[in-house]
Amino acid sequence: MTIATPAQRWPVRAGPYLGPILALVIWELGARALSDAFVLAAPSAILIYLSDNAALMARALGVTLGNAAAGFVIGNLAAIALATLAVVWPRSDAMVRGLALLVFCLPLVATGPILRVVFGPGPWPQIVLAALAVYYTTLIPLLVGLRALPTGWLDLVRSYGRGRMAALIHVRAMAALPYLVAGLQIAAPAAFLGAMVGEFTGAERGMGVLTIRAMRGMNVEMTWALASVATAVAVLGYLAIGWIARLFMADEPPVILAAPAEGGRKGSRAFLTVLAVAAAMIAIWWGGLRLLNLSPFFAKGPWDVFEALFLAPDAAATRSTLANAMRETGVFLLPGYVAGLAAGAVLAMLVVLFPAISGTAMPVAIALRSVPIITTAPLVVLILGRGALGTVVLVAIMVFFPTFVACLHGLRQAPGRVMDVMRSYAASPWQVLLRVRIPAMLPAFFAAARMNVPASVLAVTVVEWLATGNGIGSVMALSASLSDYDMLWSSVALVCVLSAMGYACVGLLERRVLAAYAPEQLA
Amino acid sequence: MSAAVICTDLSKTFKGGVEAVAPTSLTFAAGQTTALVGPSGCGKSTLLRMIAGLEQPSAGQITIGGQPPEETLRKANLSVAFQDPSLLPWRSVRKNIELALDLARRPKKDDDIDQLIRLVGLDGFAETRPAELSGGMRQRAAIARALSTKPDLLLLDEPFGAVDELTRQQLANDLPGIWEARGATTILVTHSVSEAVMLSDRIIVLSPRPARIVEDIAVDLPRPRSSDQARRPEFGAIVDQVFAALAHGMAETLPKAAQ
Missing domain, CATH: 3.40.50.300 (P-loop containing nucleotide triphosphate hydrolases)
Known part of the structure; x- marks a missing residue:
């Protein structure tokens, strides 16, 4: 038996810190070597910039944090209200999930300018965008948590003649707490991301405004300083919520990225559900515009979009513009999406096969999962240029981290007894990976793949908007600046529907694959 | 009755x-x-x-x-004691018994609860959470909970x-x-x-x-x-x-x- 001495233990304790320290050193040396290329700012240069411009950065950070905090509260309260409704009134569940998904699929890049026109120059567009960015990431784990409890607990409540509300108050609420914390941890950086995207769309102050200014001025130090601060704030938000939760919770927050796969509704029932959700969405859209009494010049309703796409004299041209833009976007989006998924899954498998690297990889990955990758878009553009490569890489990075963390979690959830059986037959690590761990990983992989559909759409549209000038992101930016609101609303509707369809297609593929390779994983 | x-x-x-x-x-x-x-x-x-x-x-x-x-x-x-004790893990034995009284809308009397805990042999474990109890003790706690509402x-x-x-x-x-x-x-x-x-x-x-x-x-x-x-x-x-x-x-x- 080997007994660990203090001398043996220190590298193990230092494991989580070695990766970041090594990365910082490589970053510093790389930046110094590439100082003539104007793409990479060294950590030392970033620190100098931050110290020289501390007041400016602090003011901008304060504004963005305020907006993000307001959006965080509003979005999470909405998520809690919706989850409560779905649990107390189960018939509303499909409708709540469907509408929530559609709203989550709204492209923030286009929603931002629309909200700017609706709310004017104040903070509300940023706050609403922050709320939109967080509510889904809280809603989904919360719905899972409110339901993931032994039936005996619910039977207990029912045996005393009490209903769903009593079950919610006495049993479900506490049982769902770890899941709520998991959602809030992801929501904290997402709120910051939403607020920054909101500031891209014509705000007067904040980190997003400075990011646009840095990009336009090709200010490398400022761009890197802003991205570093955004990253640090996001990671701190993630860690702070985890720390607060651990003060009163015994269990670690679970890793949940999307609702687990369901057996699927059959045929006509599924079709009716989709129709009902679509009808409700159109009714909310139409009713919302009526209620707010907005000018029809920029507030386009469902009928206006239908008219612009099919009845107007230039309908064919509008459709052609949108189709070309979607084709351009698809060329960047699909390779980036697939590459990000593959890289995340493969790296997670490598970490499991070679556990020595997991001590370093896991804390870094969990921290980086919380980084609003989109705020680093200007960096990717700086390094890789405004072409296809930069866009594909950014989409891949956006998809990579959640996939990696989810897959690693899934691979490690392989049932212990089955692992013991494999060990008793002296199975090799490869055999264990192929026969036990990968089937155990599949639900987490597909959950990440589903949630990454809207995330990758957000990434590609932001890069197109900020940098490349191609695709649907550029069409949305251009139509917003030209006040072509028919085109803008049509783009929003199209992207939203296609994202939701992409989500549904991944769900369909998930059910097929799970039915074939891991049928026990289907709820 | x-x-x-x-x-x-x-x-x-x-x-x-x-x-x-x-x-x-x-x-x-x-x-x-x-x-x-x-x-x-x-x-x-x-x-x-x-x-x-x-x-x-x-x-x-x-x-x-x-x-x-x-x-x-x-x-x-009526009260049911399930095959699985179905104790809420975040509540102590006493709080699990109180849950039944809350759900049944019965008054919570500390003396009655203490007596019940003694009866099922869990004296000294009233403030203990289920995870710290053996299987038999959990079962007794569940039976105490079932009896608490005097069904x-x-x-x-x-x-x-x-x-x-x-x-x-x-x-x-x-x-x-x-x-x-x-x-x-x-x-x-x-x-x-x-x-x-x-x-x-x-x-x-x-x-x-x-x-x-x-x-x-x-x-x-x-x-x-x-x-x-x-x-x-x-x-x-x-x-x-x-x-x-x-x-x-x-x-x-x-x-x-x-x-």
Whole structure:
């Protein structure tokens, strides 16, 4: 038996810190070597910039944090209200999930300018965008948590003649707490991301405004300083919520990225559900515009979009513009999406096969999962240029981290007894990976793949908007600046529907694959 | 006040056509302890869940003290101790018992709760959470919770199923006195024949699925009963009678299944 001495233990304790320290050193040396290329700012240069411009950065950070905090509260309260409704009134569940998904699929890049026109120059567009960015990431784990409890607990409540509300108050609420914390941890950086995207769309102050200014001025130090601060704030938000939760919770927050796969509704029932959700969405859209009494010049309703796409004299041209833009976007989006998924899954498998690297990889990955990758878009553009490569890489990075963390979690959830059986037959690590761990990983992989559909759409549209000038992101930016609101609303509707369809297609593929390779994983 | 339970032509067929309980009529006398004994998966728990109002019968009806089960549920006049103790992990033993009183809208009296905790042998563990208790202690806590609301009808679904043999014997010795003192009508589901004989006034032997009554056996042994009694011939005779009924039920059902 080997007994660990203090001398043996220190590298193990230092494991989580070695990766970041090594990365910082490589970053510093790389930046110094590439100082003539104007793409990479060294950590030392970033620190100098931050110290020289501390007041400016602090003011901008304060504004963005305020907006993000307001959006965080509003979005999470909405998520809690919706989850409560779905649990107390189960018939509303499909409708709540469907509408929530559609709203989550709204492209923030286009929603931002629309909200700017609706709310004017104040903070509300940023706050609403922050709320939109967080509510889904809280809603989904919360719905899972409110339901993931032994039936005996619910039977207990029912045996005393009490209903769903009593079950919610006495049993479900506490049982769902770890899941709520998991959602809030992801929501904290997402709120910051939403607020920054909101500031891209014509705000007067904040980190997003400075990011646009840095990009336009090709200010490398400022761009890197802003991205570093955004990253640090996001990671701190993630860690702070985890720390607060651990003060009163015994269990670690679970890793949940999307609702687990369901057996699927059959045929006509599924079709009716989709129709009902679509009808409700159109009714909310139409009713919302009526209620707010907005000018029809920029507030386009469902009928206006239908008219612009099919009845107007230039309908064919509008459709052609949108189709070309979607084709351009698809060329960047699909390779980036697939590459990000593959890289995340493969790296997670490598970490499991070679556990020595997991001590370093896991804390870094969990921290980086919380980084609003989109705020680093200007960096990717700086390094890789405004072409296809930069866009594909950014989409891949956006998809990579959640996939990696989810897959690693899934691979490690392989049932212990089955692992013991494999060990008793002296199975090799490869055999264990192929026969036990990968089937155990599949639900987490597909959950990440589903949630990454809207995330990758957000990434590609932001890069197109900020940098490349191609695709649907550029069409949305251009139509917003030209006040072509028919085109803008049509783009929003199209992207939203296609994202939701992409989500549904991944769900369909998930059910097929799970039915074939891991049928026990289907709820 | 205890209540008689009357089941009339009660049956249950699940979605997919699995028949769990064949049409059955039976009466559970007020204040008596009745054991439902049968092989695993025969439908005894389903029968119990229908009486508890947790499962809707496919046909037939149930009355508890002349009222439908919904009325008993509404008044929180029944308690169930499940096979799994179903204690909430974030609540201590005391808080788990208080939960039942909250749900049943009964007043929470500390003295009553303390007495109940003592009765089930958990003195000193009132503030302990379930994770720190053994399986037998959790089961006792669940039984204390079930008794706390002083129900007219007590339903026990294999309450000692998850505990070791020694604890099982100890629980079987101690607990009947508690629920008998409260005068509740008690229905106990078990697949342990000796446990059924030890605890009940009457044993209903059920056939393999779909459950139907094979034999109704009176247990007229004196109370209180102890594990010593299990070694007496009259106890053994009833055990033999139950085993014979179970074998008869199996023999009748298996040829049908083979056809």
